[in-house]
Amino acid sequence: MKKTSLNPVVKNLHDKTYNWTNQCVQCGYCLPVCPTYESMGKESASPRGRINLVKMAAEGKIDISEHMAEPIELCLGCRACEIACPVGVPYGHMLEAAKDAIAQSKQQKRENSHFLLKNMAMNQLFPYPNRMKFLGSTVWLYKKSKLDRLIRKTKLFPILSEPLAQMEKILPPLENPSKRLKHGTVFPAKGERKVRVAFFTGCIMDSIMYKVNRLSIELLTSVGCEVVIPNHQTCCGALHAHQGATEKAKELAKANIQSFTQSEAEFYVNNAGGCGAALSEYDYLLKGDEEWAETAGEFAKKSRDISQILTEYGPLPFIKEWKGIVVYQDSCHLRNVQKVYQEPRQLLQSIPGITYVEMEGANRCCASGGIYNLLHFQESMKILDKKMKEVIELQPKAVITTNPGCQLQMSLGIDRMEASENIRSMHLVEILAEACGLT
């Protein structure tokens, strides 16, 4: 333990995580639900193993960047282990603290991710057109969004962004950006006004999937919601927190809390599982902050996924049948963090004419994991391909998701199976809108 007092980063990790790591009784109940334990088959790729490594690092027995970093970075952060844990270890929080420590430790050692990313890009990406295509589309999202600038400041993509930006041109055509939601707008409820909600546009959703955002508003207003798009809202900060940039995440959270608190809405609605999870945990993120803790708590309580609101204030005005089989792939952060899994299923089953089939392993992470699929492509694809076998077997017309990362990952998976002609990857909002005759 001597070492902990010598090194401030280790001491900090110890202070933040040691009690959590001691909470783990090492029973192993998390092993069967962990997608990376399944794909990699070793203890250091399991939640129990990772918790132990954080503990070892906090005790100074192993080095943060030399030994702890890789197993931690290989975690998808899907948090399925939290649901399985019989003693309630807050794994997600521990993971973020560990990522924070890795970032600090690398800074301390004057290392940064340039070298690793460059190497990966050179060896693992550029020679493979399919991977580049996929990477391109994802990085393009960052470029188009405000998040791009922030990410660049954190020096995550200094090497990658430039060449990958070139890939922009191979992306499919998008809806005219003039249709993008304008902040500050209020959309009146269609028919009776039941509730006022504030809509979180997100950054990826806002930059490329703004059609889903626009359709979200139409669905919300059609069930009687008056929807306001709060001004000055920004990125939720999830990616920053996951990559160890906690301070930046806090800054973004405060901006959002301020923006939404002024909206006078009863609920704050989002349509991206990952963002929603971050928003619903602002209370945790800001819990030590005297000035913000209370409002953050209120903010988190009001945060809702769109499927919850549509279920509560529905039914939706369906006018068309949707013929064919659909399967649903849970967003981990919607299911495991926000505990929302029934509502999307109920909504899908309520579509006239549809054949909803529950997919084996729908609750298991698709390995999109924020930008995991960029940083750990091979590991991600192993998990994705296994999932795709389940998908293909059911021969669905569409795979439905509730998070942009998952949706892109599903597109990629379908593409890898050469099934793009038969299977669509859709956001829940898109299929609901189709059945409501909205285009």
Next chain:
Amino acid sequence: MNQEALKKIKTIIPLERIFTELAELYSYSYDASFGEYLPEIVIQPKNASEISELVKLANEYLIPIYPRGAGTSLSGGPLPVKGGMVLDMTQFNEKLVIDRENLLAIVSPGVITGDLHKKAEEVGLFYPPDPSSSHVATIGGNISENSSGPKGLKYGTTKEYVIGLEVVTPLGDIIRTGGKTVKNVTGYDITRLIVGSEGTLGIVTEVIVRLIPKPQARKTLLAHFAHLLDSGHAITSILSAGILPSAIELMDNACIRAVESFSPSGLPVDADSIIIVEVDGHPAAIDEEIKQCAKMCRNSGATYVKVAETESERLKIWSARKMVSPAITQMGPTKISEDATVPRSKIPAMMERLNRIRDKYKLNLVVFGHAGDGNLHPNIITDKRNIEEMKKVELAVSEIFEAAIELGGTLSGEHGIGTLKSPYMEMELGKSGLYMMKKIKEAWDPNNILNPGKIFPEKDQKRVVFV
């Protein structure tokens, strides 16, 4: 690690299944007990011949070998206490064959027990041993530790179902014991010797287990008691009335309180104990049996009896029992889970002794367990960083074992001896009894290669040392 030996290992096992990095070694330094020992190398074998070669090599270079399943052991079974080589058996999991005609299953050691349950049930069969870790633990680990679970009352432990094994001996030979027949009296029963030998006599590489027809239905009841002794009477009267429930579970007052404060669900916090009784079998029979059980609970003084009418009511009853572990760990990070077992008629006496131990050492001690078979789980909740309290825990644990033995019971009902109970072996077995076991170990494993440091106490070790 001897460099020459390492070089040879690399000719036996592909590199991607050999781990020597510090992070990987620490990842196999623990199990679900506590204790931390760093191995020198971790290997994931995938077949018997790889293991055979590794064991031969280990004998040549005198490297200790520790077979390890999913690491759910509560007694320290797979811990590499003398350094050396951990064999992570979880990837040795290809075979899972259900032989319906012969009512048996043939499985690789790394197969998860829960998967065996599922496969057997798909064809209407049943593998009864059901440790609560069965969705994680491997069948090989279960066999080494001779695990069981709530169903032990009616269906017995793992050893009742294992009829054949393939084993790599401590000298590296591959042998077969038993076979596919339920009746088999040829020579010594080495199968039974291996089951529960905790990896000290051989490494299991294939398993043949007996399956039985799956019971058609089950019924469950919950009963509250104002006096613990009354619940003891209820249990004995049920068991002596010719009914054999598939499980009788008991929770004491401390447990009830812990569960209720962890997740309020209307448990009676002023009750001295609650019991859960489950019967299984033919629907007509169990309807009658559960009624009788309810009646006997009432006659023994139960203050409340509820028979579950629906599956969701049944699950609700069990959820209280399942909540015990998470609930009690809220009271402290370190949970010392014992499984001292007494003849069932001695359960009230054992509870009495446990209460006295709790008062004497002023420890957070809760008791729950499989009362129907006398297998109690006294759990002491503490913090291993609190040195002073841990010293008291050491003494309390010793007294728990003494109590169990004095009442005609045993050190372990299902968790095994491992590192945590080895100091008490002589207390139960006597000098000569322990000597015979040691002689067997020496004869099988002259170089003390397989799982050294387990089961047998070190010289002059009289009690477990936590600090």
